Amino acid sequence: MGTNNLVFLEVIEWFDNKGTELAHRIPQEGSAEIKWGAQLIVRNSQAAVFYYQGQAVDAFGVGRHTLTTANIPILTKLLSVPWGFTSPLRAEVYFLNMKVFPNLKWGTKDPVAFKDKELGLVRLRAFGRLDIRIIQPALFVNSLVGTKASFTIEDIEEYLSQIVVSRLNDYLGEKVDTLFNLPGNYKQFSQELQQIVSQDLRKFGLGLSSLYINAITPPEEVQKAIDDRSRVEVFKDLGKLTQLKAAMALEKAAANPGQGGAGFNMGMGFMFPYMLKDAFQNTPQEKIRSRCPDCGQVVPENSRFCPYCGHQILVLKQCQKCGKNLSPKAKFCPNCGTPTENKPQPKRCSQCGFENLPDSLFCNQCGEKLS
Missing domain, CATH: 3.30.479.30 (Band 7 domain)
Structure with a gap:
């Protein structure tokens, strides 16, 4: 790529005009020459990930950030340059939409x-x-x-x-x-x-x-069988209810022989709608808080490590087999030894040959249990 294709950036920001984008890359093609001291503006419900030489080197939360080796210290190691390096850097930034x-x-x-x-x-x-x-x-x-x-x-x-x-x-x-x-x-x-x-x-x-x-x-035809069975169950319950009402009527008539059961009202005041009203009200959603995936403690916003157990909060790469957090350059998982480039393979059903998602337990095509 020649220098004519480069974009020189001093202010990096993104406005979500569509409302359907999960991620947006700047620049949209190639790389940009980002000046040290450039302003990275991350708005509410956004996050930004800084990429250099094709790998993520840091992530930024809401706020205005000045890009220097002081707040992206890993670049000092990657570039082998002294602290305070000021020459433009060819890189990319991904903005993420963090809303629900x-x-x-x-x-x-x-x-x-x-x-x-x-x-x-x-x-x-x-x-x-x-x-x-x-x-x-x-x-x-x-x-x-x-x-x-x-x-x-x-x-x-x-x-x-x-x-x-x-x-x-x-x-x-x-x-x-x-x-x-x-x-x-x-x-x-x-x-x-x-x-x-x-x-x-x-x-x-x-x-x-x-x-x-x-x-x-x-x-x-199966839905009809379910409906028919439901009707049978309803009639069974109605039979029990009829027997109970008959017994109550006889008891009341015996207690008031002169009235002959007069005034016995078969109507019932159904209180169920009022009793169940609160049960169907929408429960307000609990405010989403950031928690450590390892120990479950609430951690400060934009934390890179859990202050309670030291677990890595900012995940750049993860083992597809065991879920272990990996460093950007890791080629093998230190926990299970799986190559990081390995991708989970579809699970083929031995009965019908249908390819199911990895870790599936039953075949979507024939219902057979997968080995």
Whole structure:
């Protein structure tokens, strides 16, 4: 690249005009000559990651930052230059949108197989929504964005949907015996599924603020069987209720033989709507605070290490196998020995040959348990 393609920057900032960008690269093509002493302006709900020679060297939180070797000390080591170096530096800056991205849709593109102990193999469709946010800016850029000039919700929404559907298939295979147990349990299923999917997203520097299952839909004939069984259960309960009312009426008539049970009113004052009113009110979301992923203690904003246990908070790279935080130049994981360039391979079903996401427990195509 010749010098005619270089951009000389003294003020580095980014305005999010679209509201759908997760990451934005400056400059959008090539590298820029960034002058020492340049001003890096990071606005609310933003973070910035400084890249030199293709690797992340530091991250910045909200505020105005003057770029010098004093606040990016790792460059002194990388460049082998004395403290106070002032010549322009060819580099890039990624801005990250740290806000919560709400109401992202997930759902089954094709029906997934579920083995029901009473109905046999059933093809299910499911859909819902989820809310995500970036929690590790450098890890997010390194694992998902790469060298793209812009990374939007549209670039990741389908992949997020695949992860949720795969984990839902595993969850149903482990926790649910029959579809007759689905009604009334969506809230519990959503909460437990959120914990599972959160572990997947952390590998990419993403946090899952919430996840909801709106519906799990079986084929029409299976839905009819579920409805028929529900009606049977209702009639069983109505029979018990009728017996109870009859017994109460007889008892009251015996206590008041002269009145012959007159004045016995079969209407009931249903108080349930008032009793349950508070249960359905929206609970305000707890304010999101930064916590150490190792010891769980609340840490000061923009901390690079946990003041309680020393765990590295700013994650630049992470082992895909064991989740160990890695240094930028690490070629092997010091914890499990896995090469850092290794990427998880799809898990192939021995029954039908379908390729599932890594770590899947059940096949999305045939419902067979994966080895």
